[in-house]
Amino acid sequence: MNNPSSQPNGLNPQGRRAIEIVNAGLARRYRKERRFRLYGISAILASLLFLSFLFGSIISKGYSAFQQTFIQLDIFFDPAILSQESLSTANYPGIVKQSLRQMFPEVKSRQDKRMLYRLVSSGASFQIRQMVLDSPEMIGQTLQVWVIADDDIDMLEKGHFDLEAPEGERRIKDIQLAWVDRLKKESRIEKRFNRILFTAGDSREPELAGILGAVAGSFYTLLVTLLLSFPIGIASAVYLEEFATQNRWTDLIEVNINNLAAVPSIVFGLLGLAVFLNFFGLPRSAPLVGGLVLTLMTLPTIIIASRASLQSVPPSIREAALGIGASKMQMVTHHVLPLALPGILTGTIIGMARALGESAPLLMIGMVAFIVDVPGGFTDPSTVLPVQIFLWADSPERAFVERTSAATIVLLAFLIIMNASAVYLRKKFERRW
Amino acid sequence: MFRKSVLIGTALIFLVSAGSVYAASARDYISIVGSSTVYPFATVVAEQFGKTTSYKTPKIESTGSGGGLKLFCAGVGVEHPDITNASRAIKKSEYDKCQKNGVKEIVEVKIGYDGIVVANSKKTAPMKLTRKDLFLALAKDVPNPKGGETLVPNPYKTWKDVNPSLPNVKIEVLGPPPTSGTRDAFVELAMEGGAKKFDWIKAMKKKDKKAYKAICHTVREDGAYVEAGENDNLIVQKLDANPNALGIFGFSFLDQNTDIIQGSFVDGVQPTFDAIADGQYPVSRPLFFYVKKAHVGVIPGIQEYLNEFTSDKAWGPDGYLSEKGMIPMPDEERAQFQSDVKALKPITMK
Known part of the structure; x- marks a missing residue:
């Protein structure tokens, strides 16, 4: 009854013109809208702030892990130690120790020697071994070799130790500091790109x-x-969307799919343990089982995204296809599915990104494990990136802190690439009707 | 046509992977499960073993002592682990379960000791605690401070309330959750040790073991003890941020962070390598692993792994395990276990 249009002269019962009422409230409404926008902007700013804080802390902690300290040693490939018969099992640590003793001849006591040997990583002897095995002709020569420094020296070079603290409370003693200073003066210490971080499996030595x-x-x-969730997901989405009749059963299935998408991921791990390991007897810690468990987890996401994408294809396309004589299957495979594919792919990539970042379900099937050898197949014992991050975060050595962050940076990079490609696919191929 | 070949390709990949499942039934690497406390030591040995021999590097899962023994005792065969690590000795019930499932012969290997430290930030003075202080400060029910042989809910708010010689700061202890072996050992060694100082509680042990255990092993839940999760690095960081708090964790974390935190005196002894090694420091526990004898000779490399673990360069006083923070056993004890391992002498429990 307050509808102004019912008043032919544009007057409301109080005798004011509608436009006056509108004008009176206009400033207030504008203010309200500005405030509303402000809320939105501040919400986005807040989340950007958290995000930059997260990225900032991870990157500032992790960037130094991409470099590793190396020490140059004069290695004498002693023919007395490297007898030709047993080159692979010779005393390579002995060669490294000998070279250290020659470089610091003043070190005499047993304890000091032990500290001296600790300047270089235990990996140095494997490095020398590899060199000798690759080219045995260097036996008898003295070569300058850059070997990996121990993680404590690495941390020292990166400034992670408080040198103001009393000597007894430091992991690096004064005598070691003097050695390091001398090596630095002779420019025998340098930081290089940490290739090991990308080419090695796990190790208990951070370096x-x-x-x-x-x-x-x-x-x-x-x-x-x-390979499992993509075909299964699309097949179920297409059937449910294009072929199934709406009845109580399909409703039940739909409710269940939506439900599964919200189930905590650890539950899928328990299911995997009970079904794949205990019932089917598949091997523990294998990517095959991990993939099966993550398939269960990502399937609901893919089905829901695919169905939404199929729904957005207008019915006129289907009717036109059927109208010129296509069968239902031809209608789906020739017209509806190609048009829905960008959306389906986006959903799949987002589901995969979630699976990549998942560690909880893998705990139950034995993928949280110390595995040194790089897996070469679907049944080799292996672990995944988020689990590796978890394991490193739990290690006592100080140098694992930066490696934890570095591994997180790599994981984030993969996630960003996957999600960006999802956005790109959507932008590029999506059609709006 | 293209779709068809994709389908066939997919099917092929799965056939191949299914085939390799069967091939994997002859496992060529050692599978180890068990305690998260032994994990950092076992992994070092495993890595060394993998690098210096022609065998594959063993796979080590960190499942906790109890979880490890459960998997270990499930049966004999390649799908079951060969070795389980434990930060406590096997229990009778677990041994019986092993026997029932056909795991008849189990070789016990004691590898060394681990100290459990109560530490705080270097920014304040080290605490001088006794086990009795720890019991009174952390138990859920404590003997009535007014005397008598009754229990009252823990009334203590500050360390000074517990013991007048301690500083007047709020009791705030960050420690591991009940699933952790470190927690088990802490309540057993520190709190039970402190509770025993009360004669009437000690007398209860004979009369009513269950009630005794409940008194000694129940940690207060009113916020003074904070369960900080299994991540000991996190506890170290929190101690650095809050100098009034104490933290409970294994010695190796103190060893790696001596510039940030310090170990509290317990019964007058500070947790140092030497004090734990010669048994002066009261809160230390032995570490073990258990080997399934039936798997030795079937899974390649088990005997060699045992040899590596029990060699002096690994578990000896100057070995690489001691560098990682494990406290080695005295020479005679080491020699004893070394010969037991050589002979693969199984344990018996009646």
Whole structure:
């Protein structure tokens, strides 16, 4: 009854013109709208702030892990130690120790010697071994070799130790500091790009630990997940959307799918343990089982995204196809599915990204484990990137702190690439009607 | 056509992987499960073993002592682990379960000791605690401070309330959750040790073991003891941020962070390598692993792994395990276990 249009002269019962009422309230309404926008902007700013804080703290902690300290030693490939018969089992640590003793001849006491040997990583002897095995002709020569420094020296070079503290409370003693200073003066210490981080499997020595094993494990796991969940997801979405009749059964299935999408991921791990390991007897810690478990987890996401994408294809396309004589299957495979594919792919990639970042369900099936060898197949024991991050975060050595952050940076990079490609696919191929 | 070949390719990949499942039934690497306390030591040995021999590096899962023994005792065969690590000795019930499932012969290997430290930030003075202080400060029910042989809910708010010689700061202890072996050992060694100082509680042990255990092993839940999760690095960081708090964790974390935190005196002894090694420091526990004898010779490399673990360069006083913070056993004890391992002498429990 207050409808102004019912008043032919544009007057309301109080005798004011409607436009006056509107004008009176206009400033207030504008203010309200500005405030509303402000809320939105501040919400976005707040989340950006948290995000930049997260990225800032991870990157500031982790960037130094991409460099590793090396020490140059004069290695004498002693023919007395390296007898030709047993080159692979010779006393390589002895060669490294001998070279250290020659460089610091003043070190005499047993305890000091032990500290001296600790300047270089235990990986140095494996490095020398590899060199000798690759080219045995260097036996008898003295060569300058850059070997990996121990993690404590690495941390010292990166400034992670408080040198003001009394000597007894430091992991690096004064005598070691003097050695390091001397090596520095002779420019025998330098930081290089940390290739080991990307080419090695896990290790308990931080300076020898790498993420290749975990990345390979993640790759095999996700490959299984993709190969299973993509076809199964699309098939179920197409059937439910295009063929199934709406009845109580399909309603029940739909409720269940939506429900599964919200189930905590650890539950899928328990299911995997009970079904795949205990019932089918598949091997523990294998990417095959990890992939199966993550398939269960990502399927609901993919089905829901695919159905939404199929729904957005207008019915006129279907009717036109059927109208010119296509069968239902031809209608789906020739017209509806190609048009819905960008959306389906986006959903799949987002589901895969979630699977990549998942560690909880893998705990139950034995993928949270110390595995040094890089897995070479679907049934080799392996771990995945997020689990590797978890394991490193739990290690006592100080140098694992930066490696934890570095591994997180790599995981984030993968996630950003996957999500960006999802956005790109959507932008590029999505059609709006 | 293209779709068809994709389908066939997918099917092929799965056939191949299914085939390799069967191939994997002859496992060529050692599978180890068990305690998260032994994990940092076992992994070092495993890595060394993998690098210096032609065998594959063993796979080590960190499942906790109880979880490890459960998997270990599930049966004999390649799908079951070969070795389980434990930060406590096997229990009778677990041994019986092993026997029932056909795991008849189990070789016990004691590898060394681990100290449990109560530490605080270097920014304040070290605490001088006794086990009795720890019991009174952390138990859920404590003997009535007014005397008598009754229990009251823990009334103590500050350390000074517990013991007048301690500083007047709020009791705030960050420690591991009940699932952790470190927690088990702490309540058993520190709190039970402190509770025993009360004669009437000690007398209860004979009369009513259950009630005795409940008194000694129940940690207060009113916020003074904070369960900080299994991540000991996190506890170290929190101690650095809050100088009034104490933290409970294994010695290796103190060893790696001596510039940030310090161990509290317990019964007058500070947790140092030497004090734990010669048994002066009261809160230390032995570490073990258990080997399934039936798997030795079937899974390649078990005997060699045992040899590596029990060699002096690994578990000896100057070995690489001591560098990682494990406290080695005295020479005679080491020699004893070394010969037991050589002979693969199984344990018996009646």
